[in-house]
Amino acid sequence: MSFGQGGPQWGPGGPDSGPPNWGSGSDTPDWAALAEASEARARRRRWLWIGGSALATVVVGALVAMAVVSANSSSASNQPADELPTSADIPSDTTQPGPSFEATTAPPPLDPKDFVSSVKKDTAPLSADTLFPGSSLTMGERIYKKGSTSSTTKCATAVRGALAKVLTSNDCTRVIRATYSRKGVAVTVGVALFDTEAKATKAKQEWDKGNVASLSGSGVPAFCTTAVCRSTANSYGRYAYFTVSGFTDGKNVTQKDSAVFTTGDDLAEFTFRQIRRRGEAQASAAANSPAS
Incomplete structure (x- = not known):
């Protein structure tokens, strides 16, 4: 085996890979495309986080509203609707005399x-x-x-x-x-x-x-x-x-x-x-x- 100029030459990829190419050929990574892909993944993550937060807010609001409605209706749920007093059965204050004031009129100023x-x-x-x-x-x-x-x-x-x-x-x-x-x-x-x-x-x-x-x-x-x-x-x-x-x-x-x-x-x-x-x-x- 000769160690002269006619001997085999290889690079880091093995004996058949040939010397490394540091130029601008087709094997060079597309850095712009990689950046766009990374940004797209980041955008998807942000939208997923925002959508999840909004959904959580809606769910919490719905639960609170259901709790309020349930609390307001609990007092009436113990009595059947046909047993509730009608408006005619509710006493009114019309029988109570209202405040009375004597009508007073200031005398006209003397001329x-x-x-x-x-x-x-x-x-x-x-x-x-x-x-x-x-x-x-x-x-x-x-x-x-x-x-x-x-x-x-x-x-x-x-x-x-x-x-x-x-x-x-x-x-x-x-x-x-x-x-x-x-x-x-x-x-x-x-x-x-x-x-x-x-x-x-x-x-x-x-x-x-x-x-x-x-x-x-x-x-x-x-x-x-x-x-x-x-x-x-x-x-x-x-x-x-x-x-x-x-x-x-x-x-x-x-x-x-x-x-x-x-x-x-x-x-x-x-x-x-x-x-x-x-x-x-x-x-x-x-x-x-x-x-x-």
């Missing part, structure tokens, strides 16, 4: 205007000091100094022109006046009292000429005696109130003199509020009275 619309209800003390209290009046940023006040039952003496006849024909019982001034402008407001709201309203409607007489003194010079001034009229309840406003230096008032218009409007608004407050006070006292 403040009712107490200042008739002399029979408007009985609170009234004077120039209660209607126009203090020594000054503040409306917004404007401060007015109070001048003279007066009160008379002779209504015609507190007004001028045709207004005297209007007050007299409607049975005016009293006129209260007060004067206020600010920066050379003065205003006198006159409040005429009547026994009823209807008479006060009628006096306001009939007013077209004449005005309340201006009231000077207490630091306010005579005004609106001969000069052109601005006048207003209104009413609330059994009260009709009139204003006359103008310059303290005797100058005529024109439509451009906004300060005069503002002064008259402020005093008219304040008078309305005072009359309404009077009604509110009397309504509150009546509501809290034991007799009510």
Whole structure:
């Protein structure tokens, strides 16, 4: 036997296997196919595990439901169905009297205007000091100094022109006046009292000429005696109130003199509020009275 180059050659597979082939021939394993097969087996195992879990859950739920139904029906299983009471045999609570409550209705709130619309209800003390209290009046940023006040039952003496006849024909019982001034402008407001709201309203409607007489003194010079001034009229309840406003230096008032218009409007608004407050006070006292 020769140990030269012509001797037999073999690989690890035996004498007939030939030398090992490390190339890329058909004997090389298909690694991609092997990986896909492994992944497929893993997927099958996961689905089998999920399916088994779901089946176990369904089985457990069914067993629990059967146990609940069995427990609920066990109390009735001891008595035949024909021996169970019918709905007509079950006593009802219709024979028991229900709770009873007395019907109560809150009284309607008292209307403040009712107490200042008739002399029979408007009985609170009234004077120039209660209607126009203090020594000054503040409306917004404007401060007015109070001048003279007066009160008379002779209504015609507190007004001028045709207004005297209007007050007299409607049975005016009293006129209260007060004067206020600010920066050379003065205003006198006159409040005429009547026994009823209807008479006060009628006096306001009939007013077209004449005005309340201006009231000077207490630091306010005579005004609106001969000069052109601005006048207003209104009413609330059994009260009709009139204003006359103008310059303290005797100058005529024109439509451009906004300060005069503002002064008259402020005093008219304040008078309305005072009359309404009077009604509110009397309504509150009546509501809290034991007799009510």
